[in-house]
Amino acid sequence: xxxxxxxxxxLQFTINxxxxxxxxxxxxxxxxxxxxxxxxIAGELALEMYDLILRLxxxxxxxxxxxxxxxxxxxxxxxxxxxxxxxxxSKAVKWPVYVFAGFSLFINIFYAQKTESxxxxxxxxxxxxxxxxxxxxFLNIIRNSKIDKTLFILNILIFLFFSIESIISTTFNFLIxxxxxxxxxxxxxxxxxxWFFYIxxxxxxxxxxxxxx
Numbered sequence: 001x002x003x004x005x006x007x008x009x010x011l012q013f014t015i016n017x018x019x020x021x022x023x024x025x026x027x028x029x030x031x032x033x034x035x036x037x038x039x040x041i042a043g044e045l046a047l048e049m050y051d052l053i054l055r056l057x058x059x060x061x062x063x064x065x066x067x068x069x070x071x072x073x074x075x076x077x078x079x080x081x082x083x084x085x086x087x088x089x090s091k092a093v094k095w096p097v098y099v100f101a102g103f104s105l106f107i108n109i110f111y112a113q114k115t116e117s118x119x120x121x122x123x124x125x126x127x128x129x130x131x132x133x134x135x136x137x138f139l140n141i142i143r144n145s146k147i148d149k150t151l152f153i154l155n156i157l158i159f160l161f162f163s164i165e166s167i168i169s170t171t172f173n174f175l176i177x178x179x180x181x182x183x184x185x186x187x188x189x190x191x192x193x194x195w196f197f198y199i200x201x202x203x204x205x206x207x208x209x210x211x212x213x
Contacts, residue, residue: 004184011191012052018195019045022202036084037205040077044198047073068108071123071165072101075130078158082133085204086151087140089133097129123169127162134159150207154200161197164190 019041026038047070054066079097083089104122137155141147168190 004188007188008184008191009055011188011195012048012055015191015195015198016045016048016052018198018202019048022198022205025202026205034205034208036077036080037201037208040081041198041201041205043073043077044070065109068105068123071108071126072105075101075126078130078133081201082137085208086133086137086155100125100129121169124166127166127169130162131159131166134162150204154204157193157197157200161190161193164193 022041023038023045026034026041047066051066076098079089079094083094104126107122134155137151138159141152168186
């Protein structure tokens with residue numbers, strides 16, 4: 001029977017392969033409308049690949065730097081993706097989000113934390129911001145009675161994934177320092193959600209030429 005480490009490796013390889021496939025699909029068409037998604041997928045692939053390489057080399061302490069970098073990058077890119085594909089976000093909202101992304105990244109990277117006591121409470125705000133974008137889109141659907149299936153499914157996955165991320169950010173210290181049998185299901189569940197999350201973004205990129213954005 002596969003161990004947690006086996007399942008985790010298979011999942012991580014699958015995620016990287018999925019991102020690489022998506023990047024290839026976007027780069028092949030090279031359409032202007034897909035550039036934002038291409039940057040997002042390329043950035044996520046770089047982070048996921050770097051994490052996998054470090055894991056294969058059994059260098060785990062760097063994860064406390066990759067995690068906040070991924071969160072800040074995701075916040076910036078998802079804000080722009082919502083602005084382009086879902087609904088217009090005013091500059092009065094976007095600029096505070098940009099400033100917060102930079103501030104939280106600076107604090108998480110340069111505030112020295114030991115692995116035994118590491119926390120990422122600022123990321124809870126990041127996750128709440130993204131979940132708020134998802135909630136606004138749900139409200140827009142209710143008001144306008146218009147549903148684009150691709151955006152709707154992606155929005156559900158974004159809301160679900162970052163809701164889970166909020167819980168993980170709250171309990172991050174527990175999840176990396178306690179017995180693997182207790183925390184492994186949480187990380188595997190997050191990994192599966194992350195995989196579907198990326199697939200939904202790739203699907204959006206494949207359909208964007210058929211959508212009015």
